[in-house]
Amino acid sequence: GDSVTQMEGPVTLSEEAFLTINCTYTATGYPSLFWYVQYPGEGLQLLLKATKADDKGSNKGFEATYRKETTSFHLEKGSVQVSDSAVYFCALSSSGGYNKLIFGAGTRLAVHP
Amino acid sequence: DSGVTQTPKHLITATGQRVTLRCSPRSGDLSVYWYQQSLDQGLQFLIQYYNGEERAKGNILERFSAQQFPDLHSELNLSSLELGDSALYFCASSVGKSTGNTEAFFGQGTRLTVV
Numbered sequence: 001g002d003s004v005t006q007m008e009g010p011v012t013l014s015e016e017a018f019l020t021i022n023c024t025y026t027a028t029g030y031p032s033l034f035w036y037v038q039y040p041g042e043g044l045q046l047l048l049k050a051t052k053a054d055d056k057g058s059n060k061g062f063e064a065t066y067r068k069e070t071t072s073f074h075l076e077k078g079s080v081q082v083s084d085s086a087v088y089f090c091a092l093s094s095s096g097g098y099n100k101l102i103f104g105a106g107t108r109l110a111v112h113p
Numbered sequence: 114d115s116g117v118t119q120t121p122k123h124l125i126t127a128t129g130q131r132v133t134l135r136c137s138p139r140s141g142d143l144s145v146y147w148y149q150q151s152l153d154q155g156l157q158f159l160i161q162y163y164n165g166e167e168r169a170k171g172n173i174l175e176r177f178s179a180q181q182f183p184d185l186h187s188e189l190n191l192s193s194l195e196l197g198d199s200a201l202y203f204c205a206s207s208v209g210k211s212t213g214n215t216e217a218f219f220g221q222g223t224r225l226t227v228v
Binding site for chain 2: 036041042043044045046049089093100101102103104105106
């Protein structure tokens with residue numbers, strides 16, 4: 001079945017460092033891909049998405065490119081801030097008519113001043 | 114604020130008991146999704162309702178059931194509770210039938226602790 005694998009955390013960075021969180025997926029057809037963020041004590045918020053190959057999703061300085069050839073959707077940010085500390089989830093929504101988001105295990109990011 | 118409201122925020126109950134979790138979707142959203150987040154299983158899709166009817170089913174136990182009412186709010190009923198049911202239960206809503214092309218908005222969750 002469809003699945004998402006993302007790098008294990010926690011990821012600990014200093015402020016202004018470059019961030020990469022790896023995400024790869026397995027899916028039939030052409031899924032839509034998402035990154036969600038969960039701040040402490042809150043629900044998940046959509047950070048960015050891409051619906052077809054080579055699309056780049058971007059928001060709040062974060063970017064991810066839908067790479068069909070490597071089945072990847074890595075999250076990047078050029079300069080992280082303390083306020084970016086959260087748990088990040090990669091997810092896919094299958095194109096096969098199934099109406100659910102399939103999430104990766106989540107990666108905790110801690111940014112220190 | 115996502116516009117999705119879940120109550121209660123916290124729930125502590127004993128094994129064998131039954132609880133009901135409530136979700137009010139964003140205004141105008143017809144789909145409601147339920148997810149369970151636990152340390153060992155991560156985020157698992159349980160069930161989706163669209164405009165009052167069940168549309169998709171995931172890893173939902175037979176002891177669990179859900180429904181969506183005419184005013185579009187939804188309830189998740191968990192019965193014969195076990196220690197392993199302790200988790201954070203999220204509700205999400207979206208305008209359309211599928212999460213592929215419409216954004217899903219998540220509530221803050223209900224933390225269930227079974228003792």
